[in-house]
Amino acid sequence: MTRRATLTGGALVGIGLAEGLLNPAPAAAAAASRDDSRYARGLAVLHETSGERGAAVIESLRDIAPDLGRFVVEFAYGDVYSRAGLDLRERELSTVAALAAQGDAAPQLDFHIDAALHVGVEPEEIIEALIHIVPFMGFPRALNAVAVARKVFADRGVGFEPPVMDDPRDRYMRGTEKLVEIDGHHGLEVIESLKDIAPDLGRFIVEFTFGDVYHRPWLSPRRRQLVTVAALTAFGDTAPQLRVHIGAALNVGLSPAQVVETLIHVVPYAGFPRVLNAIGVAREVFEKRNTPVR
């Protein structure tokens, strides 16, 4: 029996944990009914993305912070995951990217790599998304996330045979092609701007970020930009790079609305401040290109 809020007179909210999922306590009915739509919708999406594991996470909060579990269901899944604009595979890939970029979220990364597989993301795409964050957040976070992925693949009995890249072309040449394809002239400006102070840093961006990583075929350009935008947003202090890569997202075919949707998707993982800052950058990009959201 949990205490009710002293300031409020209503009945307890049936937060629908465990058996409550099926049989909410009568006392909860009235209150729950108000938010039934969000809670029920969230629970359905949580189950669709995570199977039994989702309900288990909510249940695990019952003893200490049941309302936090309710917020996960109602806000993260009922409000955000259930939105249109991105499919569940794109959402779980964005989640994995945001969690890997932030670091310190191994339990959630485990949960969402499992969820990504559950909704049909290919193991190659998950590993590729983690390789993709290396140029943006460095090797440590990618390596630690790959260690989590290995565990999840093993737990699920996913027989994963990692692909290996081979491209006979010159790295700088293929990198420049890819850079222009993805970032357009903005990307070249970044490289140019380094000539006076750190030309090799510019070369590394071309050769490694674009020649080695962006060139890999196991994640589509569109999904690479979803991953890039989600990861940069969650990482923080990346406004100049978000400017380039939100533009790149439009270049590879994402609509302004889909970019905004990707930013909104990051809220449950990194909070409103990071996303509000990224929205400010997106607005600049959209205005400069005269491509309104609607």
Add this chain to the structure above:
Amino acid sequence: MTRRATLTGGALVGIGLAEGLLNPAPAAAAAASRDDSRYARGLAVLHETSGERGAAVIESLRDIAPDLGRFVVEFAYGDVYSRAGLDLRERELSTVAALAAQGDAAPQLDFHIDAALHVGVEPEEIIEALIHIVPFMGFPRALNAVAVARKVFADRGVGFEPPVMDDPRDRYMRGTEKLVEIDGHHGLEVIESLKDIAPDLGRFIVEFTFGDVYHRPWLSPRRRQLVTVAALTAFGDTAPQLRVHIGAALNVGLSPAQVVETLIHVVPYAGFPRVLNAIGVAREVFEKRNTPVR
């Protein structure tokens, strides 16, 4: 026997570990005497906030970085915790918020959730402070911090029966009321500014941040703003949000001096750069409102 600094001629500093706490080595007396006040004051506050655990942490550094232990005592506790302006409950709540916001500090979060209980913070307030950071840093850091809290509560035998919120009013309506109460017109401006690009993001801020979270009665508005300011400062890259929420801290009755005190309190947990950046934001807010610190 530890080596002395080769550049300095004085006797070893008795950093007062273990039995040394009571019987500093004679050789240490002269040197220690210089800083006795800070070290003794710090040790007293450390014991007041953490009981025996505090001395144990300092002792645990004796084999590898004894001066780091001394800095914890002298700077974190002798200089910062012993200051006026915030009481120890407010300081430990701010510490828990700063640590949870940063992530990757589970051992310190364990220590300070225990300390928060030790100085009289209610378990409800601790869990509430962790739920409060969800809109600002996302679910993962809150969930991982709640897992630490669960362990600490169990270790201390705290029988915690989590409260559950119920508010029959429309979330958007109650959220707007709370938003105006807390942030004043600044908050509404943020929502308004999203209408052209991400109106649902603005709605989520009203409904979730203010309608769901800020409305909860288990943490006072004043303490919510201490938690918000400490967490945003430690999180980094949050200047626009600090601008709104330092203003909100003044709105709910904190003085400019208390806001500055909260920022200073974050130094031992996130370092001077984050705090100096937040001080710059605080100065703008105070000047705009013509509310000097003294």
Add this chain to the structure above:
Amino acid sequence: MTRRATLTGGALVGIGLAEGLLNPAPAAAAAASRDDSRYARGLAVLHETSGERGAAVIESLRDIAPDLGRFVVEFAYGDVYSRAGLDLRERELSTVAALAAQGDAAPQLDFHIDAALHVGVEPEEIIEALIHIVPFMGFPRALNAVAVARKVFADRGVGFEPPVMDDPRDRYMRGTEKLVEIDGHHGLEVIESLKDIAPDLGRFIVEFTFGDVYHRPWLSPRRRQLVTVAALTAFGDTAPQLRVHIGAALNVGLSPAQVVETLIHVVPYAGFPRVLNAIGVAREVFEKRNTPVR
């Protein structure tokens, strides 16, 4: 047998794992030959810095992300570690600082504290570098990194007797001297700028950052600035502090090229965005001082 990239027709790249280090598969020869120089150079530097552990890390990725292991060898070691401008002791100290500053990188911190010892960094210098980050990132990350160092020292049987500082002079006086020595007038400006709003915060910077920490003799001023610049860059949202401390790096004898080299060294650990932002700050500092990179 791993699959080849569907988009490319070449043979598999022999990424030289385990026995492959000595006997690359024939199929790999052609492809590998293109990048032999980078891969072989990287493998040599990896072995020079980390002995057998390096190859073990690459091998550990063979089952799940072999190309990620190849990128570690080719990019982190073949491109970055093998550059001139900083010696391997300076590079490993910078790596340890960048990893400790970021947090959430215990496995990499373990690896690189071991590597730092391997290339001849003194245990005192490693602990000192971790104590040095306290004023910049706070105690928690330093304490967690020290716990990793303790484990590494024990694993390697490093008998470490920690030095203890003693300086009879007044902390504010010695701190002011050091502040002016390191940061020049920029540093004093920071302290002055706090007089109106948080004078004690300025005093803490003088007494603690410079009087207590910078004064310690176990890390040279030059290496302290390498550590400071690497840590601030990896930490993020520290542009104003990077401005002061890149200037300080020049003050203590590092060349503009060495500062840029330190920033480039951080790329494998924190990614390009953090480093690009720091390069922008470095450019301002160099231009203001009229000290071009070459």
